[in-house]
Amino acid sequence: MNTAISRDDCLALDQADPLRALRSFFDLPKQSQPTIYLDGNSLGALPKATPTAVAQVITQEWGQDLIQSWNKAGWFNMPQRLGDQLAPLIGAGHGEVVMTDTTSVNLYKVLCAAAELAQQRHPEKRVLLSETSNFPTDLYIAQSVCNQYQLRLVLVDASAVKEALTADVALVMLTHVNYRTGAMYEMAEITELAHRVGALTVWDLAHSAGAVPVDLREANADYAVGCGYKYLNGGPGAPAFVWVNSQVLGTTTQPLSGWWGHVRPFAFDTNYEPQPGIAQYLCGTQSMLALTAMRCGLDIFDHAKTLGGMTAIRKKSLALTDLFMALCASRCAAFGLQNVTPTDPCYRGSHVSLAAANDGYAMMQALIARGVIGDFRRGDAAGEPDLLRFGFTPLYTRFVDVWDAVQQLVEMLQNAEWKRPEFNREQVVT
Ligand SMILES: Cc1ncc(COP(=O)(O)O)c(C=O)c1O
Structure with missing residues (x-):
């Protein structure tokens, strides 16, 4: 992977992505600052069709057809x-x-x-x-x-x-x-x-x-x-x-x-x-x-099946994780974040984890405040490190999201934003 890849290169990769149409099937967050959602390995995003489909079951199948829906709607x-x-x-x-x-x-x-x-x-x-x-x-x-x-x-x-x-x-x-x-x-x-x-x-x-x-x-x-x-x-x-x-x-x-x-x-x-x-x-x-x-x-x-199915999904997943790992290796290593995910594609899933010696939780909170959502998994006494986890769901994650996420991560680290007290108060779900 060429780490000199620019944001424009990522935009070009998105243009050429055979799965790009699938992002429009999701209702992604529309807050004032753009959100980059990299936690689909924990909770996937909302499909646009879901609210209407669930509302139909509530109002028609349950509300009107009641018990008949076990047969009539094939429940x-x-x-x-x-x-x-x-x-x-x-x-x-x-x-x-x-x-x-x-x-x-x-x-x-x-x-x-x-x-x-x-x-x-x-x-x-x-x-x-x-x-x-x-x-x-x-x-x-x-x-x-x-x-x-x-x-x-x-x-x-x-x-x-x-x-x-x-x-x-x-x-x-x-x-x-x-x-x-x-x-x-x-x-x-x-x-x-x-x-x-x-x-x-x-x-x-x-x-x-x-x-x-x-x-x-x-x-x-x-x-x-x-x-x-x-x-x-x-x-x-x-x-x-x-x-x-x-x-x-x-x-x-x-x-x-x-x-x-x-x-x-x-x-x-x-x-x-x-x-x-x-x-x-x-x-x-x-x-x-x-x-x-x-x-x-x-x-x-x-729908994905008509665009190459799991083969296309896997190809994009590996390209996204490759890009993230390469950008992090060149831009984040100086801040003590080390990739622990296999670089060999044969042994890699669709998320990437960066080990943080200290303050990983606060780092993730500070990154989330910048609109990049990943999560944090604590290490243990046996020596497993604290991890910042980033999931790459090929159905809705773009190459430019990866580039922008790393940019936000680097800026957050450069400004030492994670040191602020509000990012150091641990919530129930990390
Ligand atoms: C590997 C694995 N198994 C199981 C679960 C969760 O199981 P459940 O849906 O029963 O809470 C998780 C949740 O993240 C998981 O990562």
Whole structure:
């Protein structure tokens, strides 16, 4: 990447961008100073279609048609329909995905199902392997599943996962793109190594779906879950998704055996009998308002398909992150900000994190005050550094946004604006 790239060069890149039309599908902030939103890896932006679509469900489908909408508006099958809409983005087949519940809840379901299966196949295997810097909810859920199934949770650094795949591993649970560093695993390779030792794989695609190409079937993964509110733009608290390989789906059941997963929910049987397909991963009544907003996020990917789909999205994502990393390396290193995201595109997701020795939180607050929105993730006692995180959603982020964001970052650092007291008061959500 040529770091002498000018703002005009970035404008030219935007002109040539095959995905440029997709930005107009979003309602981006219109404050007096321009906002550059680089936090779509945490909460995706609002699709323009969402307010009208949700209002229609409220006023017409709920307000006028009331209970009839379960049939008339097709409410009841929304989790399956949206699962089918999402499926091509993660290399899943028709009828293999449902959108439902949260990532944490879905993780609990798949980990229990996987633990049952592991116990049937290899009762002597007692280890659930994961990564030390996996997202905390994944580790917390894994801890309770380990207690339930008398498994031992073993956590290793990302670089040690392959060698930790030994004969005693029953399950390996990994987040495909790390929430802190943006580092990405080679899913097919890890899955193959896991299968060689007889372990099952559970993948969290929270930072992958809609951002990087994923091929669950090609990788022969066993279970996967992920978020709807990040790169898929389904809105705060959007329904998450769950996928199970058809080879393992019928072998065990998930523990939250609610009536939506029953084979005949309206027979109101006394005994639970799971649906044969992925709908067995549903539990109870879903929010139609949330699913409607989720659909609006997924609809934009249908448009993206006509402009090159995930291949074009990945190409732009790498170009945006390359540009950001190159500009930061040449302009921010003097201020002690160090890139921790892999420069090798094979191992990089769609966000970039800069390690800050001190005052990272205040730096991010000062940058947000200048209209550039990223976020902050604190390090830990084990030596993980504090991080300034910047997400690049190719559907609405422009090359010129990257250039302007770095310019704002440099000016903020040069003026030492982060030293002001108002930027040093920590809020609940960082
Ligand atoms: C990797 C990963 N998994 C899960 C979650 C969140 O799960 P939930 O939607 O259940 O809060 C996040 C949130 O940022 C995440 O980064």
